Amino acid sequence: MSNQQWQRICAEDALCDNAGVCALIATEQSEQQVAIFKVGKTQQQVYAIGNYDPIGKANVLYRGIVGSVDEQIVVASPLYKQHFSLTSGQCLQATEVSVPVYPARINQGYVELFA
Amino acid sequence: MSSLKQILVVGNGMVGHHFVEQLVQLKENTDKSVTYKITVLSAEPRLAYDRVHLSEYFSGKTADDLALTNLDIYAQWGVEVKTSAKVIAIDKVQRFVTIEGGETLAYDKLVIATGSYPFVPPIKGNDQEHCLVYRTIEDLEAIQASAQVSNVGVVIGGGLLGLEAANALKQLGLETHVVEFAPQLMAVQIDQGGGAVLKDKIEELGVKVHTQKATTEIVKSDQSRYKLVFSDDTALETDLILFSAGIRPHDELAKVSDLAMGERGGIVINNQCLTSDENIYAIGECALWNNFIFGLVAPGYQMAKVAASHILGDVNSFTGADMSTKLKLMGVDVGSIGDAHGKTPLSQSYTFENQPEGIYKKIVVSEDKTQLLGAVLVGDTSDYDTLLQYMLNGLTLPEAPESLILPMATDKPALGADALPDSAIICSCHNVSKGDIVQAVEQGACDVNAIKQCTKASTGCGGCAALVKNVTDSELAARGVEVNTDLCEHFAYSRTELYHIVKAEKITTFDQLLEKHGKGLGCEICKPTAGSILASVWNDYVLKDQHLPLQDTNDLFLANMQKDGTYSVVPRIPGGEITPDKLITIGEVAKKYNLYTKITGGQRIDLFGARVEQLPDIWRELIDAGLETGHAYGKSLRTVKSCVGSTWCRYGVQDSVSMALLVENRYKGLRSPHKIKMAVSGCTRECAEAQSKDIGVIATDKGWNLYVCGNGGMKPRHADLFATDLDDVSLIQYIDRILMFYVATADRLQRTSVWLENLEGGLDYLKQVVIDDHLGINAELESQMAHIVGSYQCEWKTTIEDPEKLKRFKHYVNSDKSDDNIVFVTEREQIRPARFDEKIRVKTIEAI
Numbered sequence: 001m002s003n004q005q006w007q008r009i010c011a012e013d014a015l016c017d018n019a020g021v022c023a024l025i026a027t028e029q030s031e032q033q034v035a036i037f038k039v040g041k042t043q044q045q046v047y048a049i050g051n052y053d054p055i056g057k058a059n060v061l062y063r064g065i066v067g068s069v070d071e072q073i074v075v076a077s078p079l080y081k082q083h084f085s086l087t088s089g090q091c092l093q094a095t096e097v098s099v100p101v102y103p104a105r106i107n108q109g110y111v112e113l114f115a
Numbered sequence: 116m117s118s119l120k121q122i123l124v125v126g127n128g129m130v131g132h133h134f135v136e137q138l139v140q141l142k143e144n145t146d147k148s149v150t151y152k153i154t155v156l157s158a159e160p161r162l163a164y165d166r167v168h169l170s171e172y173f174s175g176k177t178a179d180d181l182a183l184t185n186l187d188i189y190a191q192w193g194v195e196v197k198t199s200a201k202v203i204a205i206d207k208v209q210r211f212v213t214i215e216g217g218e219t220l221a222y223d224k225l226v227i228a229t230g231s232y233p234f235v236p237p238i239k240g241n242d243q244e245h246c247l248v249y250r251t252i253e254d255l256e257a258i259q260a261s262a263q264v265s266n267v268g269v270v271i272g273g274g275l276l277g278l279e280a281a282n283a284l285k286q287l288g289l290e291t292h293v294v295e296f297a298p299q300l301m302a303v304q305i306d307q308g309g310g311a312v313l314k315d316k317i318e319e320l321g322v323k324v325h326t327q328k329a330t331t332e333i334v335k336s337d338q339s340r341y342k343l344v345f346s347d348d349t350a351l352e353t354d355l356i357l358f359s360a361g362i363r364p365h366d367e368l369a370k371v372s373d374l375a376m377g378e379r380g381g382i383v384i385n386n387q388c389l390t391s392d393e394n395i396y397a398i399g400e401c402a403l404w405n406n407f408i409f410g411l412v413a414p415g416y417q418m419a420k421v422a423a424s425h426i427l428g429d430v431n432s433f434t435g436a437d438m439s440t441k442l443k444l445m446g447v448d449v450g451s452i453g454d455a456h457g458k459t460p461l462s463q464s465y466t467f468e469n470q471p472e473g474i475y476k477k478i479v480v481s482e483d484k485t486q487l488l489g490a491v492l493v494g495d496t497s498d499y500d501t502l503l504q505y506m507l508n509g510l511t512l513p514e515a516p517e518s519l520i521l522p523m524a525t526d527k528p529a530l531g532a533d534a535l536p537d538s539a540i541i542c543s544c545h546n547v548s549k550g551d552i553v554q555a556v557e558q559g560a561c562d563v564n565a566i567k568q569c570t571k572a573s574t575g576c577g578g579c580a581a582l583v584k585n586v587t588d589s590e591l592a593a594r595g596v597e598v599n600t601d602l603c604e605h606f607a608y609s610r611t612e613l614y615h616i617v618k619a620e621k622i623t624t625f626d627q628l629l630e631k632h633g634k635g636l637g638c639e640i641c642k643p644t645a646g647s648i649l650a651s652v653w654n655d656y657v658l659k660d661q662h663l664p665l666q667d668t669n670d671l672f673l674a675n676m677q678k679d680g681t682y683s684v685v686p687r688i689p690g691g692e693i694t695p696d697k698l699i700t701i702g703e704v705a706k707k708y709n710l711y712t713k714i715t716g717g718q719r720i721d722l723f724g725a726r727v728e729q730l731p732d733i734w735r736e737l738i739d740a741g742l743e744t745g746h747a748y749g750k751s752l753r754t755v756k757s758c759v760g761s762t763w764c765r766y767g768v769q770d771s772v773s774m775a776l777l778v779e780n781r782y783k784g785l786r787s788p789h790k791i792k793m794a795v796s797g798c799t800r801e802c803a804e805a806q807s808k809d810i811g812v813i814a815t816d817k818g819w820n821l822y823v824c825g826n827g828g829m830k831p832r833h834a835d836l837f838a839t840d841l842d843d844v845s846l847i848q849y850i851d852r853i854l855m856f857y858v859a860t861a862d863r864l865q866r867t868s869v870w871l872e873n874l875e876g877g878l879d880y881l882k883q884v885v886i887d888d889h890l891g892i893n894a895e896l897e898s899q900m901a902h903i904v905g906s907y908q909c910e911w912k913t914t915i916e917d918p919e920k921l922k923r924f925k926h927y928v929n930s931d932k933s934d935d936n937i938v939f940v941t942e943r944e945q946i947r948p949a950r951f952d953e954k955i956r957v958k959t960i961e962a963i
Contacts, residue, residue, distance in 0.1 A: 009928070009929050010928045010929045014922070014928050015928075016660070016663060016664070016923070017660070017664065018636075018664035019663055019664045019671075021923075021928040022926055022927055022928060023927055023928050023929045023930075024927045024929060024930045024932060033927075033934070036928070039636065040636075041626075041629075041636065052936070056678070057951065058678065058679050058680035058936065059680055059926075059934050059936050059937075060668070060676070060680040063668045063671060063672070063676070064639070064668065065638070065639040065642050065643070065664070065665075065666075065667065065668075066636070066664070067605075067635070067636045067637045067638035067639060067641075067642065068605075068635040068636035068637070068638065069604070069638065070604070073636065074638075076638065076639035078667070078668030078676060079676070079678070079680075081639060
């Protein structure tokens, strides 16, 4: 498991404020699709979760609308509108369902994921 | 052991049906040791339907729309029904009835609800062809058939029903006359002054009124089909004659069975609606109470309730009924309350008349001027509810009673819901009191719809809708219930409020809106709503950086997402008209990108299975061929369906395709609370199915009929006729205003059908706003629409010309690969998404 590391994904300006993009990353087992979001009012923060919607069964989460439910930062699946927490990966409407979460950061003008 | 009671109901009109409904409901709360077996016997072929709204049959309602019940409902209630079963005799001693044909049925309690029939005056020649009456659906069918071969129609009788009938003739396109024996119209309900104003207004609408005319004979004529000869030796030419000279009780059965009868007919009943036989009840228009026959449905309903509860062992009493009424005759508002003629000894009256506008108001008050006794309202019935409450509840009148009807009275006392006693009758059709509503609120009903459902208030004539809402809201407020119309947790406003905020404060971005009026980050409810409002008001390009995060996924990629994450593409095909070249382009694009193609319900072609990265290439080819975006992804105008109209069709009377093109090209791109569908038909055969659309246009030989707020789909709604015989300019003007008013006032994701049903005042109110400019906003609505029309752009054209925007049309930000989870298989020579089990198989094969 120690092979995990910060991977450089794309330039920061490839992201869109308060919306998502999808990236392909290499993990130990295989390639994975990751949905990356830049969210925030004044202070924008980067979040990354798995792109696969386990309920809609399609790679679409990056196309959802981001926002907040109470204090949690979430994305709503574009297929059936369930909320997934961008910090825990948990589905708020079906607590037994969750998606992977990846640490993300902006480093020297690039988006990086730890995977 | 439980005992069985047989209840026989003879007649299944509105009152007969109401009785069954009441009995079924009330018996739930009574002693279960008695089982009631209810059998309905109807001489007519069909079950109860809504006769109050019968004239709507001519504006498009079907017999099914008017039906109040059906066999399934009765079966669910355990009620047995026999139609075409005319009861011809009652054996009161053995307690059984005989049906025509010989069958007999035993009863414990018998309820006669046989209603009434139209009185045809004994005029010589009244039994000829095209001499008709106006009472049943069958009568209406006969009128319709006769009207097709007639030019002129006369209604004999200028009462309430006569004027309804005249309206029907007018709608059928006949030159219409009303002949009345008395010196005025509606002599029962309104006074002479009101009658005169009513006559003027009706004549203004093109119906000729002849008062003080006694018809002596109907003779054949050379000029038209018949001639009515009057006692003053004048005459009137006509093709069709409709008698509406009052009703007579259907009481033959009671007569031959020796029940006590009134001198001039009617089955005598007491306060419990019992006839002279202790096991037989009579209710509705066949019954005579206190030497009076009630020709309105509300008293009949009260009798039904009294009889039902009496059968179940309760003692309620029928002690007469309020005959106040409010209605719209040919678009003219008429209201009559209590002692309209001022017959009470020493009563006083106040009258207000505005001749230029055709408004007449009179109130009749007690000698000491403290009690309201009656009122007449013509041309403006906005004071009706208030006046009725004063009369029914004996409320003390204000010091200057005339302030209640004077238009300029600034201190006009508003009669709030709180001022009413619990006993105040709010809905007289269903006899719902304020107390009933209060009780319903206490039991958890928390909006007007819930109140309507559990009390039935406002589900009859609907005249009390505003009052029901007042009472409901006031009761909810009194209980500290806030009527929550907040859009979501981020905005404590309704969509309508946000719309007005955006407009008034000239807000152009979601961030500004959230900053000034919201909290949190927003969500998938408020963001697309704000996006839609901003587009409706400013009509910016929806993928501008500041708008992009607000868009639902379909708007975000300007295509419709399917279950596997691929998209479908719909080019606009205005009016369903397309050249072979464009058709070939669509075919070639579909072939090149291997897209599944299907014809949509809106006369367009949908191309499925496009990957997000293919969308720009597909659109480049479509746009090069002259096609543009169809907005199938947006909450916006979708399609305007049309038939070929007069250009090709033998029956078409207008060029429906040109009109469909005009309309579609005008409103394409308009973002709205929900999608909008339209259609234009070239004749009354209605091949474009315009009456199931938000906006429906049907050609007439004089112009266009405009229908509004129809819907197909999940909850079908027949569109309402909004205006007739419009020229092109007025048609577009009305549609502009209606659409913009909808955009301004509808809730989020509320189609026009539901919007209209929730609109206070309904269709009439919409007409007031759009036709009469009741709110004074028409100029504003039109200029807003002009802005939308003038700032139209094909969103796809803008997108493919912007390299920055095209960057988003890639599945991966860091790779040019495609999403490998998208897998198609072939079915009927086209692709479809692979099912989950099929994907596993495909992967296994690849692995080998």
